[in-house]
Amino acid sequence: MGPSxxxxxxxxxxxxxxxxxxxxxxxxxxxxxxxxxxxxFEGQRSGKLPPGNRMPWRADSGLADGAQxxxxxxxxxxxxxxxxxxxxxxxxxxxxLAWSVADFGKFMGAELPNARAAVRWGADYLLKAATATPxxxxxxxxxxxxxxxxxxxxxxxxxxxxxxxxxxxxxGSDVAGETAAALAASSIAFRRSDPxxxxxxxxxxxxxFDFADRHxxxxxxxxxxxxxxxxxxxxxxxxxxLWAASWLHRASNNASYMTYVEAYGMQLGAGDDDYSFSWDDxxxxxxxxxxxxxxxxxxxxxxxxxxxxxxxxxxxxxxxxSFQAGQYTPGGLIYKEGExxxxxxxxxxxxxxxxxxxxxSSGATVSCGGGxxxxxxxxxxxxxxxxxxLGKNPAGRSxxxxxxxxxxxxxxxxxxxxxSVRAHPGRIxxxxxxxxxxxxxxxxxxxxxxxxxxxDSRDGFDDDRGNYAQSEPATYINAPLVGALAFFAGTTRK
Numbered sequence: 502m503g504p505s506x507x508x509x510x511x512x513x514x515x516x517x518x519x520x521x522x523x524x525x526x527x528x529x530x531x532x533x534x535x536x537x538x539x540x541x542f543e544g545q546r547s548g549k550l551p552p553g554n555r556m557p558w559r560a561d562s563g564l565a566d567g568a569q570x571x572x573x574x575x576x577x578x579x580x581x582x583x584x585x586x587x588x589x590x591x592x593x594x595x596x597x598l599a600w601s602v603a604d605f606g607k608f609m610g611a612e613l614p615n616a617r618a619a620v621r622w623g624a625d626y627l628l629k630a631a632t633a634t635p636x637x638x639x640x641x642x643x644x645x646x647x648x649x650x651x652x653x654x655x656x657x658x659x660x661x662x663x664x665x666x667x668x669x670x671x672x673g674s675d676v677a678g679e680t681a682a683a684l685a686a687s688s689i690a691f692r693r694s695d696p697x698x699x700x701x702x703x704x705x706x707x708x709x710f711d712f713a714d715r716h717x718x719x720x721x722x723x724x725x726x727x728x729x730x731x732x733x734x735x736x737x738x739x740x741x742x743l744w745a746a747s748w749l750h751r752a753s754n755n756a757s758y759m760t761y762v763e764a765y766g767m768q769l770g771a772g773d774d775d776y777s778f779s780w781d782d783x784x785x786x787x788x789x790x791x792x793x794x795x796x797x798x799x800x801x802x803x804x805x806x807x808x809x810x811x812x813x814x815x816x817x818x819x820x821x822x823s824f825q826a827g828q829y830t831p832g833g834l835i836y837k838e839g840e841x842x843x844x845x846x847x848x849x850x851x852x853x854x855x856x857x858x859x860x861x862s863s864g865a866t867v868s869c870g871g872g873x874x875x876x877x878x879x880x881x882x883x884x885x886x887x888x889x890x891l892g893k894n895p896a897g898r899s900x901x902x903x904x905x906x907x908x909x910x911x912x913x914x915x916x917x918x919x920x921s922v923r924a925h926p927g928r929i930x931x932x933x934x935x936x937x938x939x940x941x942x943x944x945x946x947x948x949x950x951x952x953x954x955x956x957d958s959r960d961g962f963d964d965d966r967g968n969y970a971q972s973e974p975a976t977y978i979n980a981p982l983v984g985a986l987a988f989f990a991g992t993t994r995k
Contacts, residue, residue, distance in 0.1 A: 601984030608991025673720030678741025
């Protein structure tokens with residue numbers, strides 16, 4: 502038997518108090534959390550590390566990536582706790598870092614140069630991947646099966662560094678579209694501080710988008726088991742094409758991209774309601790991004806996107822007619838699915854704040870059936886998610902490594918779980934490393950700022966390195982959180 506109407510009403514009432522209680526007092530040191538969320542990306546760097554890299558236990562790695570194919574693919578980010586470079590999540594992480602700088606950079610203070618450096622590390626790699634070979638885009642370095650069969654520090658890895666690409670014969674409009682979005686968004690992040698670099702990024706973004714649109718197809722079909730089931734494009738490629746065109750319009754103000762949006766939007770998913778935003782599915786993010794054009798510039802062709810953005814927001818807000826109570830844990834955390842759920846928390850939190858900003862700038866509100874939700878309500882809901890991550894939750898635990906008095910100590914992460922090359926200069930081989938995966942001790946290296954996969958649907962969390970669904974960090978978890986933390990660092994009363 503399902504829950505009674507009375508119990509559902511009570512649940513919604515409790516969530517309403519839990520999620521929307523008005524308070525802009527500082528529950529945490531958001532500036533410290535912001536700084537640490539950016540430092541995390543320095544722990545994920547591949548390639549030749551610059552002087553002053555703030556994860557002192559990391560060293561150079563992947564210095565020959567691409568060499569056997571006569572292409573330079575050194576650099577970029579490892580996606581999570583392994584030693585692979587996957588183009589789709591890396592590009593999405595770069596897009597979200599760049600969006601964070603573009604919309605919330607003014608709140609970052611002294612951390613703005615560090616945030617831009619995080620964007621540049623990803624954008625530099627994507628530039629190489631997009632321009633190394635005409636008519637091709639390099640989308641992955643490393644063999645997932647072989648890499649996952651080893652537990653090695655990135656500095657030691659000796660698994661095959663095979664290179665995968667998409668081209669006219671093996672299309673990948675999804676990964677190419679996201680790469681175009683990342684380069685376009687990054688150009689906005691550098692528009693004032695480095696105009697020449699921004700121009701290079703924008704030009705490359707236009708070229709990659711043209712390639713993605715002209716040679717349509719999913720990279721999951723073209724590359725099959727090399728990218729699946731790890732980062733399959735389950736949503737297809739339509740969402741990335743619309744997402745990329747939207748970013749190119751914002752970055753270039755070229756009317757041709759708005760013409761593209763208006764002509765092909767419905768074909769590419771503009772009429773779909775969707776309730777999660779991730780490295781795979783860009784539909785909700787695109788709608789919020791395009792709503793900015795309607796709200797700020799009164800572009801009437803974009804009114805549909807505002808209506809769909811409202812629908813998404815209303816599903817998150819207790820008390821509205823379309824509220825989905827089942828997508829929260831009892832403690833108030835957004836919950837979508839068991840594996841790496843925190844990625845959906847941070848993307849939703851970012852969208853709440855970005856949409857709140859766009860609404861406030863035009864004096865607009867969210868229309869939820871017969872009710873109205875204000876920008877301040879969205880900020881309150883976003884703050885509750887951020888505070889949960891930082892420690893205001895039933896367990897009293899921070900889910901950001903290195904932040905607060907109590908945080909996870911056994912992140913599922915090869916480099917963090919093993920002695921550093923400075924502490925143990927000798928090589929630790931593929932099989933020998935598994936003793937560290939299965940050890941009960943805390944990680945010897947603190948992966949500062951990493952937000953892990955997070956608790957289950959009942960707010961339970963097992964600080965177990967082997968439980969990757971809950972204990973693995975990822976760049977696409979942290980990237981949206983950078984913008985959210987910047988907002989609260991800059992606007993919350995001390």
